[in-house]
Every structure is written in C-alpha cells, then in structure tokens.
Amino acid sequence: MGEVLVGPAGIRVRQVELVGWPLIFARMAGDRDAVPGESRLLVTRHGYFVAFARDAAELAEHVDLAELRPA
Numbered sequence: 001m002g003e004v005l006v007g008p009a010g011i012r013v014r015q016v017e018l019v020g021w022p023l024i025f026a027r028m029a030g031d032r033d034a035v036p037g038e039s040r041l042l043v044t045r046h047g048y049f050v051a052f053a054r055d056a057a058e059l060a061e062h063v064d065l066a067e068l069r070p071a
Helices: 021-028 057-059
Strands: 005-007 011-015 039-045 050-054
Touching: 021 039, 021 050, 039 057, 050 057
Parallel strands: none
Antiparallel strands: 005 011, 011 039, 039 050
16 A cells, blocks of 8 residues: 655555554554554564554654655
C-alpha cells in the first residue's frame, strides 16, 4: 500500500491497511483502537517490528523524520 521510506540502521516505514495480519498484529502490539480498514505506519528495523504509528507525530517518536527517504 504505498511508498516505502528508509532510514539509517535498517529502518523502513510502510503504510499498511489494517486488515488480516496487520490488524491482529496492531491489536497485539497494544493498539486497542485499531479498526479494520484504517491504516497505520509500520516501522521495522532490519525486518523486525519496531512500532505501528497513526501519524507523523507518533512516527517521530520512533525515527528521525529528517533522515527518511524514498526507497
């Protein structure tokens, strides 16, 4: 779903729609407000889960936005 952004140290950010495994994983990660069909920003480092973020403000808690660039 959309463009992948990459950052230093293996960071990757991708927008995912919350259906199927992303919805289940978001709820397991503590996002109790996750609703089917919404989207989140999935943050990984070297392929391992780091966080789901709702928006740029939440994303900035996990990565330096200035260092992200298109893949």
